[in-house]
Amino acid sequence: MDHKKILIISAMAEEMLPLTKYLSYEKLLSPGDIVEHGNFVFAVSWIGKVSAAMMLTKVLEQYAIDAIINIGLAGSLSPQYEFGDVVVVTHTVEHDGFIEWDSEAQTRLYPLFDLITVEHPELKKGILVTGDQFVASGTTRESLQAKGGQLVDMEWAALAKVAHHYQKPLIALKVISDNADEEAGENFANNLHAGERVTKHFPFILEFLINQ
Numbered sequence: 001m002d003h004k005k006i007l008i009i010s011a012m013a014e015e016m017l018p019l020t021k022y023l024s025y026e027k028l029l030s031p032g033d034i035v036e037h038g039n040f041v042f043a044v045s046w047i048g049k050v051s052a053a054m055m056l057t058k059v060l061e062q063y064a065i066d067a068i069i070n071i072g073l074a075g076s077l078s079p080q081y082e083f084g085d086v087v088v089v090t091h092t093v094e095h096d097g098f099i100e101w102d103s104e105a106q107t108r109l110y111p112l113f114d115l116i117t118v119e120h121p122e123l124k125k126g127i128l129v130t131g132d133q134f135v136a137s138g139t140t141r142e143s144l145q146a147k148g149g150q151l152v153d154m155e156w157a158a159l160a161k162v163a164h165h166y167q168k169p170l171i172a173l174k175v176i177s178d179n180a181d182e183e184a185g186e187n188f189a190n191n192l193h194a195g196e197r198v199t200k201h202f203p204f205i206l207e208f209l210i211n212q
Contacts (some may be wrong), residue, residue: 004066004210007059009043010195011052011155015072015175016042018196034059041065048132049158056162067209070159070172071198073188074128075135075180078150081124082176083187086197087151088116089128089172094157095147096131106160109169112208123201126150128174130157136184144180152180169212171205173198 010016013029020029025037031046032055041063045055059065074087081087090113116123129149135141144152156172163170175194178187 003039005039005041005064006206006209007041007043007056007063007065007068008071009045009052009056009059009068009159010071011045011047012072012192013044014192015195016044018193019071019198019202022199022202034062036063045155048154049130050132052155053158053162056159060162060166060168065168067212068159068163068168068170069205069209070156070170070174071195072153072155072172072174073177073191073194074151074153074174075141075178075184075188076151076176077129077141077145077180078126081126081151083178083191084194084197085124085176086122086201087124087126087128087174087176088113089151089156089174090125091127092157092160093127093129093147093149094131095129095144095149095152096133106164106169108212109171112171112205115208120201120204126174128153128156128172130154134184134188135180136178136182138181141180151176169209171209173201173205 035042045051177191178184
């Protein structure tokens with residue numbers, strides 16, 4: 001493997017666990033943990049935009065990171081997604097704040113979206129909306145759809161802002177855990193370890209980042 005240093009960051013340790021095991025790191029991390037493992041750094045921020053921004057800033061100040069991969073669960077706002085689908089985020093809307101436009105670092109990832117369509121059609125793409133609430137309401141779901149959202153989480157927009165500031169490319173692999181409706185809490189809990197679906201696509205994403 002190339003000597004690039006890749007950060008893998010999640011809000012919850014359970015979201016990252018299948019991938020850390022895939023990379024031969026067996027310990028279950030805790031919120032606030034930062035672990036260097038070969039050419040990777042693993043970081044668990046805890047839930048929400050503030051925690052995500054603080055953790056990513058801390059890591060980027062302490063380590064010479066070349067690229068960032070965010071692994072996490074997300075609620076679906078679109079019928080095109082099913083539970084367990086892995087979605088690569090193409091654009092971000094912060095539904096309870098303001099998100100900057102894509103940075104130069106992010107535009108370098110645009111070829112990845114074309115590759116997904118042509119070479120990895122089992123991977124899906126989508127526009128993610130982020131806010132500091134767990135969406136479990138049909139009414140809220142509809143309002144986020146009206147903003148152009150196709151899936152929703154609680155951290156990505158904050159990570160994107162920090163990555164923009166440090167000019168670091170950032171890829172999100174989101175696994176659909178629920179439909180952001182009244183059953184979202186139960187479905188999220190049932191799909192908490194669905195991150196194992198990411199391991200199938202990780203070599204392709206990693207190769208793309210290394211060749212950037």
